[in-house]
Amino acid sequence: MSSLLNSIDLQYVIGALVKIAIFWIFIMLVVAYTVYAERRVLAVIQNRLGPNRVGWQGLLQPFADLLKFIFKEDIIPLAVNKWLYILAPIIVLIPAMMVLIVYPFGPEVPLPFGDVISQTINDLTAKIGLNWNVDLRTINLYVTNMNVGLLYVFALTSLGIYGIVVGGWASNSKYSLLGGLRSSAQMISYELALSLSVVAVLIQAGTLDLTKIVAQQSGWFGMKWNIFQPPLFLPCIIAFTIYLISAIAETNRVPFDLPEAETELVAGFHTEYSSLKFALFFMAEYVNMMTVSVLATTLFLGGWNGPGVEQFPWLGVFWFLAKVFFFLFLYIWLRGTLPRFRYDQLMNFGWKVLLPAALFNIVLASVIGVLFL
């Protein structure tokens, strides 16, 4: 504890805060425009237009929606358990967003005008008596690289389940309760397959630090991704498949959107929520979609690695975002294409297919690891 207190210095804290704020704004924009993209792409799939009135091609629609959410009536039904009801959306959103500090957005990149900016900051802080020595000529595109990064992500994403259960129960509505129960059962069932599937990658990478997992995949002109990298490419491809399926189930999306199956449960666990409380649940769902996409990119598809990254480090950000946006598009595509599972099919698939497959994959990965590593 004392070593923690000693290591706190103002420069580091402020630097982290600035980075968090920038990444947070970026993620909020991604969330807003994923919702917009979802509505437009679904519209195209279903042969209609979608929102195209607010701004050019409807590009200002997310901001109109935000204003609408703010000015909607905040209904707290009489039968609810008031404090838990208010607390639930907060419990869902906080862990979903806390994950952003370990996203590896890109390699170490040169900042344009970095020397001028750092000189200005050093001069300004010297005037108020602080002895700062800021060096912004190159910056890391992550907030922190803790050595338990992957465990941190897993721990936080599973905390979100509490908010869903609490919200479903505190609403005191039958739809909410059923939605909350289904959601928690589904999420814990698929979380097993999800966390077991990454073992193949960990044997290959030998670390839980997300930045090091990405660094270990650089080479081959940026194509040394874990799903191509010998000797463990076969277990990694199987793991990637298992991961992708369980990630879709984890985020409660089609074809696993049982918790909010609108034809039978109205809206599932957030039936009784309105205005910004509903918006918080909504945001958390999309941030979670982004998190599992970032993890899929980082663990299996080489993160920011791609052709030309060695020469132009900023290109890494492009590759990273291209891969993440591909997964987000995949989510929308699936929603426009697939019907919903029945509940028993969902649980059977999770426990009888994905879990044994993940266990088998671990055995396969360790056999190959023993023979060839």
Place this chain on the structure above:
Amino acid sequence: MKEYIPVLIVFIFVAGFAVTNIVLSHLVGKRKDTRAKLMPYECGMDPVGSAHQRFSVKFYLIAMLFILFDIEAIFLLPWAVVFKTLSQTISKPFVFFEMMIFVAVLLVGYIYVWKKGLFEWNRN
């Protein structure tokens, strides 16, 4: 320990955002309560009974099973991380069979609960 400080910062940042949102919707949105609006939603009818009723014990069993298997995952992840280094420093067969015995024991338990019918979701 320095790299863990951002966890605290981001927690305060995000919690502040979430609480601001809750307070904002409480202050800004206009309110007009009616009896029907404050009822739990039940397809337009008056709700029948309380929603805090008993539910299937299967949810409880699934939660128990989850804890067991998740503990297994907690053992497997560190093992996978040190797989390379341990197989170089100690010996490959040791690292391999240690975990295979563990997985085998777990597999026996898994087959047991399957045979007991815990995964039969459409059974009455």
